[in-house]
Amino acid sequence: xxxxxxxxxxxxxxxxxxxxxxxxxxxxxxxxxxxxxxxxxxxxxxxxxxxxxxxxxxxxxxxxxxxxxxxxxxxxxxxxxxxxxxxxxxxxxxxxxxxxxxxxxxxxxxxxxxxxxxxxxxxxxxxxxxxxxxxxxxxxxxxxxxxxxxxxxxxxxxxxxxxxxxxxxxxxxxxxxxxxxxxxxxxxxxxxxxxxxxxxxxxxxxxxxxxxxxxxxxxxxxxxxxxxxxxxxxxxxxxxxxxxxxxxxxxxxxxxxxxxxxxxxxxxxxxxxxxxxxxxxxxxxxxxxxxxxxxxxxxxxxxxxxxxxxxxxxxxxxxxxxxxxxxxxxxxxxxxxxxxxxxxxxxxxxxxxxxxxxxxxxxxxxxxxxxxxxxxxxxxxxxxxxxxxxxxxxxxxxxxxxxxxxxxxxxxxxxxxxxxxxxxxxxxxxxxxxxxxxxxxxxxxxxxxxxxxxxxxxxxxxxxxxxxxxxxxxxxxxxxxxxxxxxxxxxxxxxxxxxxxxxxxxxxxxxxxxxxxxxxxxxxxxxxxxxxxxxxxxxxxxxxxxxxxxxxxxxxxxxxxxx
Amino acid sequence: xxxxxxxxxxxxxxxxxxxxxxxxxxxxxxxxxxxxxxxxxxxxxxxxxxxxxxxxxxxxxxxxxxxxxxxxxxxxxxxxxxxxxxxxxxxxxxxxxxxxxxxxxxxxxxxxxxxxxxxxxxxxxxxxxxxxxxxxxxxxxxxxxxxxxxxxxxxxxxxxxxxxxxxxxxxxxxxxxxxxxxxxxxxxxxxxxxxxxxxxxxxxxxxxxxxxxxxxxxxxxxxxxxxxxxxxxxxxxxxxxxxxxxxxxxxxxxxxxxxxxxxxxxxxxxxxxxxxxxxxxxxxxxxxxxxxxxxxxxxx
Numbered sequence: 001x002x003x004x005x006x007x008x009x010x011x012x013x014x015x016x017x018x019x020x021x022x023x024x025x026x027x028x029x030x031x032x033x034x035x036x037x038x039x040x041x042x043x044x045x046x047x048x049x050x051x052x053x054x055x056x057x058x059x060x061x062x063x064x065x066x067x068x069x070x071x072x073x074x075x076x077x078x079x080x081x082x083x084x085x086x087x088x089x090x091x092x093x094x095x096x097x098x099x100x101x102x103x104x105x106x107x108x109x110x111x112x113x114x115x116x117x118x119x120x121x122x123x124x125x126x127x128x129x130x131x132x133x134x135x136x137x138x139x140x141x142x143x144x145x146x147x148x149x150x151x152x153x154x155x156x157x158x159x160x161x162x163x164x165x166x167x168x169x170x171x172x173x174x175x176x177x178x179x180x181x182x183x184x185x186x187x188x189x190x191x192x193x194x195x196x197x198x199x200x201x202x203x204x205x206x207x208x209x210x211x212x213x214x215x216x217x218x219x220x221x222x223x224x225x226x227x228x229x230x231x232x233x234x235x236x237x238x239x240x241x242x243x244x245x246x247x248x249x250x251x252x253x254x255x256x257x258x259x260x261x262x263x264x265x266x267x268x269x270x271x272x273x274x275x276x277x278x279x280x281x282x283x284x285x286x287x288x289x290x291x292x293x294x295x296x297x298x299x300x301x302x303x304x305x306x307x308x309x310x311x312x313x314x315x316x317x318x319x320x321x322x323x324x325x326x327x328x329x330x331x332x333x334x335x336x337x338x339x340x341x342x343x344x345x346x347x348x349x350x351x352x353x354x355x356x357x358x359x360x361x362x363x364x365x366x367x368x369x370x371x372x373x374x375x376x377x378x379x380x381x382x383x384x385x386x387x388x389x390x391x392x393x394x395x396x397x398x399x400x401x402x403x404x405x406x407x408x409x410x411x412x413x414x415x416x417x418x419x420x421x422x423x424x425x426x427x428x429x430x431x432x433x434x435x436x437x438x439x440x441x442x443x444x445x446x447x448x449x450x451x452x453x454x455x456x457x458x459x460x461x462x463x464x465x466x467x468x469x470x471x472x473x474x475x476x477x478x479x480x481x482x483x484x485x486x487x488x489x490x491x492x493x494x495x496x497x498x499x500x501x502x503x504x505x506x507x508x509x510x511x512x513x514x515x516x517x518x519x520x521x522x523x524x525x526x527x528x529x530x531x532x533x534x535x536x537x538x539x540x541x542x543x544x545x546x547x548x549x550x551x552x553x554x555x556x557x558x559x560x561x562x563x
Numbered sequence: 564x565x566x567x568x569x570x571x572x573x574x575x576x577x578x579x580x581x582x583x584x585x586x587x588x589x590x591x592x593x594x595x596x597x598x599x600x601x602x603x604x605x606x607x608x609x610x611x612x613x614x615x616x617x618x619x620x621x622x623x624x625x626x627x628x629x630x631x632x633x634x635x636x637x638x639x640x641x642x643x644x645x646x647x648x649x650x651x652x653x654x655x656x657x658x659x660x661x662x663x664x665x666x667x668x669x670x671x672x673x674x675x676x677x678x679x680x681x682x683x684x685x686x687x688x689x690x691x692x693x694x695x696x697x698x699x700x701x702x703x704x705x706x707x708x709x710x711x712x713x714x715x716x717x718x719x720x721x722x723x724x725x726x727x728x729x730x731x732x733x734x735x736x737x738x739x740x741x742x743x744x745x746x747x748x749x750x751x752x753x754x755x756x757x758x759x760x761x762x763x764x765x766x767x768x769x770x771x772x773x774x775x776x777x778x779x780x781x782x783x784x785x786x787x788x789x790x791x792x793x794x795x796x797x798x799x800x801x802x803x804x805x806x807x808x809x810x811x812x813x814x815x816x817x818x819x820x821x822x823x824x825x826x827x828x829x830x831x832x833x834x835x836x837x838x839x840x841x842x843x844x845x846x847x848x849x850x851x852x853x854x855x856x857x858x859x860x861x862x863x
Contacts, residue, residue, distance in 0.1 A: 054680075057687070245680055246669040387661060388687035392672070392680035400677070401820055408806035408823060415798035423791050457822045458751070461803075465755055465830075468799050472762050472792040479788040499773065506713045506765045511758030513705040517698040518754060526698075529751045533758075 019547040023439055026446020043449045047456025050402045052395025054245040056252055058385040060210055060234045061171035062202040066163050067143050069186025074142040075101050075135065077184050081149045082117050085109070101135045109133055112350050118298065119145045140164050150180055154280050154382065163189065167203050169383040174198045201234035202383055210381050211236055213374050217256060235388065245392035258375070259328045262314045269326060272310045277303025281376045284369040292358040293369040297376050304351035311339065311347050320344045327375065334375040405460045412464055413437065416471050428555050433474050436548045440470050443539045444532060458529040466536020469511055473504040473540065477549050487556040497549050508541045569790045572842055573783050584847035588840050592729040595736035602739050610735050613744030616692040618685030620656040620664065624675035628652065640667055648819045649811030658685045677818065695750045706757050714768060722848035723764040726840035730760040733836035734829055743829065748822045752829035759796070760837040763789040764845050771849050778853035782846055793838050800834070803827040
């Protein structure tokens with residue numbers, strides 16, 4: 001009669017029900033399975049150090065800054081860098097939306113040369129051996145061009161609420177930038193506190209673009225399951241499961257083969273240029289008046305001349321519609337469109353340096369433009385990257401590590417069981433204690449399987465650590481409950497178990513607090529260790545240990561009754 | 564055996580007064596600090612920094628070649644150390660440029676079996692180092708705040724925090740003596756120690772402050788539980804240490820897992836230090852506090 005009551009109360013207890021559900025759910029998530037041909041398998045994901053493969057950690061180099069400078073000096077420097085001509089600035093007119101700069105030079109300057117610099121519309125006149133150039137431009141264009149030309153890199157200006165932010169896509173220190181700006185009578189803009197607005201790194205958009213280019217490149221090589229992760233603002237981590245480090249580095253560093261061809265007849269085409277003739281690729285834009293999404297890009301001197309030559313040769317300048325311009329990446333067609341009539345007629349006269357590849361008007365066209373932007377770069381990354389770290393584990397070695405880690409866990413558990421048995425000398429205590437520990441391990445693994453967490457060596461160390469604190473807490477509960485080796489009266493038992501949980505909650509809190517800085521700031525190895533430890537401690541105190549408190553009471557009561 | 568240890572420790576604590584008890588742990592603490600200071604003076608860091616923080620390349624592989632043959636073979640690279648562990652050789656290199664790095668990696672992967680490579684750039688290493696220092700400091704302060712919030716009394720809280728600090732100092736000094744370098748794994752172990760080591764201190768302090776009975780009785784009770792706790796954890800760690808470090812002795816197909824090996828050895832020493840600090844240092848401060856404040860309160 002009394003026994004029945006007890007059974008009922010144990011299985012009706014909410015804590016016990018939650019515990020049983022958690023265990024069942026964990027087993028379902030882990031899906032342990034044995035078949036004669038595949039052997040033992042589970043649904044758990046393993047990290048590279050257990051599975052074999054390699055990883056690369058890259059840092060994106062760049063700076064995001066706000067700048068100001070003298071427009072006249074900027075033009076003088078830009079012309080000097082590009083054409084090695086010393087020009088005299090005669091007037092600078094700063095209007096509402098328009099900046100007009102007039103300068104003169106003793107040498108002959110052509111429209112073609114001005115187009116090549118590509119900072120705006122120019123009108124050139126020549127009289128008395130003096131060339132006068134009127135340039136319509138904007139300050140952002142000038143500053144971007146100046147930095148880009150000086151550093152041989154890309155500079156992307158973005159309008160923000162309090163001005164223009166420039167993203168410089170190469171490594172440059174604040175001091176280097178300051179001295180560069182001094183040459184054009186400028187400086188880094190300071191904020192209200194007087195601190196220069198300079199941030200090392202790149203914008204989130206650029207970081208994501210870099211990530212996409214890498215993913216795209218890996219996909220085009222048939223490596224579909226290679227995850228490219230961004231870590232923090234300027235780190236990218238690539239896990240190459242099953243690929244050795246030497247190959248992985250080659251893949252990440254080598255750009256793809258990009259080619260532009262012009263259709264001659266039917267599906268015959270003629271080579272125009274390769275990816276190395278593309279000087280820069282800008283961000284996707286939208287033409288309001290034409291209703292077209294487009295990607296702007298510029299060609300090198302040789303590239304622009306090759307395009308003009310082949311376009312005239314194939315007849316594309318006279319009949320653009322039957323001579324499409326086709327772009328290929330690694331032999332696959334990624335874009336095909338005719339020259340616009342205006343471009344075609346202009347090409348008759350001179351090479352064009354700045355191009356825009358239009359994709360259409362709808363949302364799909366926007367996506368296509370974004371993809372084309374990636375393809376135009378031919379897998380070359382928009383920013384310079386620096387290899388920060390890398391690693392490699394052979395698959396066979398990973399397998400060995402996995403087996404050894406499991407053995408280490410098993411032997412650790414046996415050692416703990418031995419110490420506990422020596423201390424209490426009672427199977428009635430040993431069995432619930434060891435079972436609780438095992439159940440905690442199952443639940444941690446179940447959680448890992450449920451969220452798709454990758455178990456690496458560090459995570460396994462974290463699980464063993466969590467089990468270690470778990471046993472400590474079970475010892476505290478047992479010793480509190482046992483009163484001179486026996487079960488105390490109900491009232492004493494209740495106050496004692498409350499105290500025991502007070503102690504273990506306090507102890508668990510310190511462990512969680514001590515490990516949490518690693519979750520927030522650490523990455524890689526330490527993060528896995530910290531997360532599994534914290535999850536393990538939480539599962540332990542919230543799910544497993546309350547049930548142990550309940551079970552140990554029942555077991556001791558049954559024992560007392562038997563005596 | 565652990566029963567014998569508890570009883571011996573218990574009678575030692577009973578027989579000696581607070582000042583006598585505190586001498587040994589304080590002496591060890593001070594010696595540890597001196598060791599850390601000496602290492603700091605000679606290397607600029609209290610614990611010798613490993614590759615994770617200095618930058619460099621580690622390559623370990625299965626081979627029958629001798630250490631000197633390997634040293635000869637890779638003499639063109641900035642090789643700093645070659646060690647043998649069972650059927651494996653572990654090589655360490657200083658920082659090198661990308662091309663040389665690529666050449667070395669290809670060579671190792673093509674020539675040997677069961678290769679493991681780890682490379683950290685010096686700049687990345689420096690940023691990891693900064694983060695690791697921050698993590699340890701934030702973690703320690705967080706733990707101290709939790710301890711003060713739990714006990715809300717000054718002296719017992721300080722005793723817990725002091726013994727945790729001493730645990731870490733002793734574990735770090737031990738690393739210097741044993742020649743274990745600070746790596747990501749050992750930082751993780753030191754942080755774990757911050758969490759682990761206060762468990763037994765919290766148990767002790769709660770029992771002494773909140774249970775009825777004389778402080779000495781409560782200390783003895785807490786000691787029985789606490790020593791069991793620490794010995795079970797130590798048993799698990801010793802098992803982990805042996806399997807990850809010496810299993811190749813039993814079967815040549817096994818290899819050292821340095822991550823598990825380093826985490827466990829640092830934790831083992833931290834916990835041995837913790838036994839001393841909890842049951843001598845923390846106990847004596849707490850017994851002094853409970854006896855004096857307790858008597859005063861009773862008189863009032």
